[in-house]
Amino acid sequence: MLLEVQDLHVEFTSRDGLVNAVNGVSYAVDAGQTLAVLGESGSGKSVTAQAIMGILDSPPGRISKGKILFRGEDLLTMGREARRRIRGEKMAMIFQDALSSLNPVLPVGYQLGEMFRVHRGASRKESKAAAIELMERVRIPAARERVGDYPHQFSGGMRQRIMIAMALALEPDLIIADEPTTALDVTVQAQVMDLLSELQQEYRMGLILITHDLGVVADAADVIAVMYAGKIVEHAPVDALYKRPAHPYTKGLLESIPRLDRKGQDLYAIKGLPPNLARIPPGCSFHPRCPIARDRCAVDVPPLYEVAPDRSSACHYWKETIGD
């Protein structure tokens, strides 16, 4: 297995007290596989990614429990230098907002070349040539002329492709993409997602795709982990999850998508709001919003029940949910 997250807990200290952003998350990604982590704001999907990359703001953040195994080696116990070499060389991250992730006062070619200078000890000339090649790889037109341009001179879609180029520079084994297309227009989003999955297949990389968009997930992912209030509530192969969701939250999300045959009717809406992470409801954290919650749900924390050999659901009544 390329990457395995085991029972990860992350907490933040804040004015409201201890905030449990991630409460026992486990997932795994293999080479060439795409895992989509789906969740709303505050579900802990980005915090988990930051913990894997080792870029968690700490303090106030702290990994209080768990393991992150990269090719069997625990990233959390290894030394700083060893970890730094893995980050960048072996795993890379693509952020949502390319404009704020690129340095505005340096040419993009210089920033792309930096990867080779820092990690590979390349000269300026070599790194510039490598930067041009990368820009061509991600289909920036006239790469040779534009290598000296600054981030603001590129469009949003091109900046995101430069971010992808930067992540790919050292041919990492794992890429974490945190909402890579959320800031882009739909026609450009389609271009960027296509490019990303094409390159992923070519290099046989593992991809963790963090998103809130059920449509993007259906197009790109192999496996989905749905997160709610810092926990994985459902974990399943894409087709199975869309066809028969086994958790009321997933089911609610899928049903709230406007559909042709329900035009003119009310949309299904999950009642209430996502919980405050400093005051996560007891028992199942989704129970105050759940249409099938019973008394037990307010007390018993549901474990991840095995629904099928490759899928699981954290709902006491998953049989009922999946059944109808």
Added chain:
Amino acid sequence: MTEALLEVRDLVKHFPLTQGILFQRQVGAVQAVDGVSFTLAPGETLGVVGESGCGKSTVAKLVMSLEKPTAGEIFYKGEDITRLSGRALKAVRRNIQMVFQDPYTSLNPRMTVGDIIGEPYEIHPEAAPKGDRRRRVRELLDVVGLNPEYINRYPHQFSGGQRQRIGIARGLALNPEIIVADEPVSALDVSVQAQVVNLLDRLQNEFGLSYIVIAHDLSIVRHISDRIAVMYLGKIVETGTETQIYDHPTHPYTQALLSAVPVPDPEQSALRERIILTGDVPSPANPPSGCRFRTRCWKAQDLCARVEPPLTVPAPFPDPATGAHHPSACHFAEEKQHVSGA
């Protein structure tokens, strides 16, 4: 069709580009909106879709009279509001209200919810007598599904979805006839978006409102709109009823836009035909000659660079009974089905 409540004719808005500090001279213009016409009937929802920079938000500002158009007319009940000013303009504005995209920046953090929703009454005191305003605000809170007891709270004490409800309540305060909603749900969490869409729907039925909904989420636009206008670089490229646009699109841009929307169903997603456009939207300061979409269009020919296609029903679709019979600004309009997942 019933008589139009609002009619927009050949609306143009160019923002000048200037050079020099002391002696500014105009060196060009951003052609944000360039000849847009549409109508809005009472109780109807018009959806305006398009990518960033297509001019959809500028259209909203023009309709709200927040910007003066460079040319063109906006008729509200037969009266051209672009020529109005002072008291007459104020009277019209009362009937056209706006709901903004970002509920975090469109509410004043130093004002209580009661003051925010009640502020329109300060500007239009004739709308409600002073003694009655608090009661009206409580009523509005109830209408949008918030606890009337929250009247003295501040915006930061609410979630995004609740704030959007406050913004909607403010828009309703003066009993307007038209509400212009610029991306009303795009800043909200997925599970909360449906709640707000349902609220907008309910309010429309309850108060007989007309909506102009500007959005980039095509599936939500489809759900709430009766008619749709697709914009590209300051122009409407295709317009028609919801079924005409989604099931029988004839303009290549509409087809590409629909096919690019990710479908939340892996089976469907594998079946449909995808059109991936190359390149980015050109700058509105320097739009292409002829058809503005030709630089990204797979059907473009010499004609497209020379002659701008008019927004009329294309000749190949003369039968009004077919779905493809609706205005589309393309020389080579062709019907394409099954591109939409929405």
